[in-house]
Amino acid sequence: MDAYDLITRNASEVVTEDEVRALADDSEGKRAYVGYEPSGVLHIGHMLTANKLIDLQAAGFKVVVLLADVHAYLNGKGTFEEIRQTAERMKEQFIAYGLDESQTEFVLGSEFQLDESYVLDLHALELETTLSRAERAMAEIKSGDSVTVAQAVYPIMQALDIVYLDVDLAIGGMEQRKVHMLARDTLPSINEDAPTCLHTPLIADLGSGIGKMSSSKGVTISMEDSTEDIEDKVNGAFCPPTADPEPTDDGEERENPVLQIFEYHVFPRFERVVVERPDQYGGNLEYDDYESLEADLESGELHPADAKGALADYLDELIAPGREKIQ
Ligand code: IYR
Structure with missing residues (x-):
């Protein structure tokens, strides 16, 4: 896979394609980042963007993980004390999940977001941003x-983090796209470039396939789930034999979350997927x-119960190393 394909695989959107192509042509020493509000334990949503970071490391990027403690505080996720403890635990779980520690820089937001120059730039951007725009950016x-x-x-x-982390x-x-569009529109007002962005898909609710998980x-x-929890949740998942389920009677869009998790979580991390089946049901199936x-789920060759x-x-294998860090 060439660098551009690796960088963009499984992305829902890149802004802009030309900018990402330019990065792919010369990715050595380039920096990419994701920020996370430390809250709860690592879950499948964090793991999806972490998969993208793992792709980027393979493409030669230096990866920065922002443990956004100040953001979590501003979003009502607890006291600084609680948030920082959670941040420490999340860092360990990210490493257990597979982010290469020697190639990953973990930064706490409060390490730079309280500096005078950051705060003054923040106020400059506040002057450029209407309340309604900020509110829309936060909708999700x-x-x-x-x-x-x-x-x-x-x-x-x-x-502003994009500027200060020099990514x-x-x-x-x-769900972050409107914040990034705000960044693209306002950063030039403080003489900074509009940032290049990549957005990963959202996985539908496991039980219904509706909305986002x-x-x-x-x-x-999440990394808190035991092997049995995972089995129960996946067995109860919505999994019709199609990647494109009909909308509900009320017209709500539906996805197949089991297929989504195979696509966005399993195949990026395992070269070959084996679905074990007893010989009397046709024996094992293997997929590269x-x-x-x-295609096999759609044709009926692979039964949803076997896929689940x-x-x-596979999910248990991905989660097991992080689960041990919680105990
Ligand atoms: N908004 C993110 C957290 C976050 C992400 C980045 I990228 C930052 O620079 C700061 C915070 C969330 O919803 O978790």
């Missing part, structure tokens, strides 16, 4: 029902790429 990130002043400052700080590529899930509601998979697994059994095993 904020916790709680109303938008606080703290949550309006949050996306502006996120824009060439900002990574995030699709979230740790605050519905079923999610996601597309052939999807294999998915639970």
Whole structure:
């Protein structure tokens, strides 16, 4: 796979393609980052962007993980004390998950976000940003029902992080895209370049295939799950024999989360996927790429129950090293 394909595989969106091509042509020494609010334990959403960081490391990028303690505080996730403890635990889990420690720089937001120059630049960007724009940027990130002043400052700080961490590529899930668009529009006002961004897909709710999987509601998979928890959750997942399920009667879009997890979590990390089946049911099935697994599910060659059994095993293997760090 060439560098551009590796950088962009499984991305929902890159902004812009030309900018990413330029980075791919000369990726040595380039820096990419993702920021995470330290909160709870590592879950499948964190793991999806972490997979992208692992791809980027393979493509020669230096990777920065921002443990965004100040952002978590502004978003009402607890006291600084609690948030910092969580950040420490998350760092260990990221390393256990497979981020190469020697190639990854972990930074706490509070290490630079309280510096005078950062705060003055923050105020300069505040002058350029309407409240309604900041509010829109936070629509899929904020916790709680109303938008606080703290949550309006949050996306502006996120824009500034790209400058202060000196990164060439900002990574995030699709829920971060409006913050990144805000950054592209406002950073030139303080004489900084519009940042290049890459957004990863969101996985649908495991039980229903509707909306996005979230740790605050519905079923999610996290490093806290035991092997049995994972089996139960995956066995209860929505998995019709298609990658393109019909919308619900109310017209809500649905995805196949089992296939999504194979595509975005399993195939990027395992060269070959084996679905174990007793001989009387045709014996094991082996796949070198996601597309052939999807085709077999659609044709009926692969039964959803067998796909789920294999998915639970692979997820357990990905989660096991991080699970040990929680105990
Ligand atoms: N908004 C992210 C956390 C975050 C991301 C980046 I990239 C930052 O520079 C700062 C914070 C979240 O929703 O977790």
